Amino acid sequence: METNNIEHDLSLAVHELSVAYEELSLLYRISEIYASLSVDEICARIIDEAINTISVQTAAVLFLDEKGEKLYTKAYRGAWESKREFPKDDGILWKTIQAKKSCAFCKIKETEYSGYIPMISSLMVCPILGKAKTVGAIAVADKEFGEEFFSKDSKLLMAIATQAGLAIENAFLYSELETLLVGAIRCLVKALEATSYWTAGHTERVTEYAMGIGQTMDLESDLIEKLKICSLLHDIGKIATPKEILNKDEKLSDEEWIEIKKHPIIGAEILVELKQFKDVILGVKYHHEYWDGRSGIFGLKHDEIPIMARILSVADTFDALTSDRPYRRKHTKEEAVREIMRCSGTQFDPAVVEAFLKWVNLQRRVF
Ligand SMILES: [Fe+2]
DSSP states (O other): OHHHHHHHHHHHHHHHHHHHHHHHHHHHHHHHHHTTOOHHHHHHHHHHHHHHHHTEEEEEEEEEOTTSSEEEEEEEESSOOTTOEEESOSSHHHHHHHHOSSOEEEEGGGSTTTTSSTTOSEEEEEEEEOSSSEEEEEEEEEETTSOOOOHHHHHHHHHHHHHHHHHHHHHHHHHHHHHHHHHHHHHHHHHHHTTOGGGTTHHHHHHHHHHHHHHHTTOOHHHHHHHHHHHHHTTGGGGGSOHHHHTOSSOOOHHHHHHHTTHHHHHHHHGGGOGGGHHHHHHHHTTTOOTTSOSSSSOOOGGGSOHHHHHHHHHHHHHHHTSOBTTBOOOOHHHHHHHHHHTBTTTBOHHHHHHHHHHHHHOGGGO
16 A cells, blocks of 8 residues: 555656656756747747647647737747737636636637637636736647647746746847847948948948848858848948048049058958947958959958858949949940859859849849
């Protein structure tokens, strides 16, 4: 009898331990994977984690709108209506939001919530709380084999929601900071361009083209963000180029070209303090390198040239060719595209040119 008790206690302890371990390892895993992701990516991961860890058929992340009056679907998988919104009511979702802690679960068809969310039988909801305010809620529905939700499931969902709240709040803060940074850079660049008639609007156009190429190449979202900053800053070194050269109405002399060619390295020196943007600095520094190594500036070639610099090189040249210069009229867009194709494999990375051509074809307005 005593042995039986010990066995029972032991198996209970083992069970408790395994639940605690599962919860802890989940916390560890999701805190790792949420770092440096965008809000959309975090939501997609939350859905994955919820579906895989709790073994449910449906999961949805709901965000609270700015006025705090409506919950709207931010991400979902399974039997959920994609655009479903929930105005404030006394339903299970809002009750959970207002309680600000723990999960609520119910067999939805057997309660007054029947029909609240069609196609769902049982539902479990947990609020997503940030440090400063409530972000929204995560809802999971219908376990894989039709079982009920147990307290172990609610513990797991709470673990996911806790990490998600912090991660989403951080991602919001990060994106606000980034918007601020990009805004400040735009002001700086406008101030620079205002000093030279010939470069007005150049940076914004190059940024648009570079982003188009980067997206066509399916670059990761954080690289795309850095590419935007890199494009906006690529000519910042021209701040040190004598204004008489930048505004000269005739063809430049060899000495003047030597002065102009210093701007990538000066740009990199100006930006050296942006330690978190090391690859942005390298993109600025090498944006006039040639794919075949014959730029005559640093002599890097092929993959030695950072991808951001290779993209900028094409975007920058396309804008230069299609803009008036003091010593020549602008080329047509068709002529510029032909010139870029002609220099594929010599001045430009062929893979970047290919992406550029695809993007140009999509942008009928370019023609
Ligand atoms: Fe440049």
